[in-house]
Amino acid sequence: MLGLNTQSPEFAKFQKCYPKPPEFTAADPPEGKSPAKWYKRGPNQRPEIGVQLLESVNRAKLIEMQPDRSVSTHANCISILAWGGMRDSNRDHLFGKRDEGWLDVAESVRAGKLTRAKAFDEFSILRRNGGAMLGMGPAYFTKLIYFFCSFQGTAFAFRIDTLTRLTRMSGAIPESMGCR
Numbered sequence: 001m002l003g004l005n006t007q008s009p010e011f012a013k014f015q016k017c018y019p020k021p022p023e024f025t026a027a028d029p030p031e032g033k034s035p036a037k038w039y040k041r042g043p044n045q046r047p048e049i050g051v052q053l054l055e056s057v058n059r060a061k062l063i064e065m066q067p068d069r070s071v072s073t074h075a076n077c078i079s080i081l082a083w084g085g086m087r088d089s090n091r092d093h094l095f096g097k098r099d100e101g102w103l104d105v106a107e108s109v110r111a112g113k114l115t116r117a118k119a120f121d122e123f124s125i126l127r128r129n130g131g132a133m134l135g136m137g138p139a140y141f142t143k144l145i146y147f148f149c150s151f152q153g154t155a156f157a158f159r160i161d162t163l164t165r166l167t168r169m170s171g172a173i174p175e176s177m178g179c180r
Contacts, residue, residue, distance in 0.1 A: 026064060030056035032083035039078045041088065043096035049074045057083050062147050066110065073107045077144060084143045090135040100132035110148040119145050 036053040039046065049072060054061070057079050065071050065079065081091065094102070105126065109119040123141040127133040133140075 024058065024060040024063070026058070026060045028058045028060060031058045032085055035075075035079040035082040038082035038086075038088075038091065039095070043092045045097075046095040047074070047099075049078065051075050053078060059083075066147055073110050074103055076110070076147070077103065077106050080143050080147050081140060084140060086136070086140060093134055094132060094136060097132065100126065102126050102132050106144055106148065109145055116145050116149060 034055050035057060036055050039049075039053055051072060053075060062076075062080055062083060065076055081094075086094075102123070105114070105119065105122045108114045108122075114122065120138070120141050123133060123136075123144070124138075125131075127136060
């Protein structure tokens, strides 16, 4: 159950901002960096992932990949992070040393074993004190969580939850969203 309150003032503001939410299809043009090229440019000691990475992706393709268990969580993370534009230096830090548990968290999110909030907290812990996810802030946590939750029916709830938090923190919809 999603626990989405469609009667909330935040939901009404969200609907006003997005009367017709965007639609994504696999036929849309490629977006972001090429996962195959991005990962190949990484550190020499990067882990082998055992699958061929895609040359190009877009949002629809990333969402489509999530329930496909023949595509590893590792390959999915690489594709999401490349699509999201992660800097090469952060890629090298993340993949240039032993895993330190971040792939376990990603797998738990993908398997539906962690709530969005708990996943965010777990990724945050791994970022602290020079951990494996150093340099990888909330923008990347939310990308991983969003795509891993997208096929579970919770991606929309995740967007609403994020909007609700922003709205409550600021008292209004952020101007950058183009809504009043």
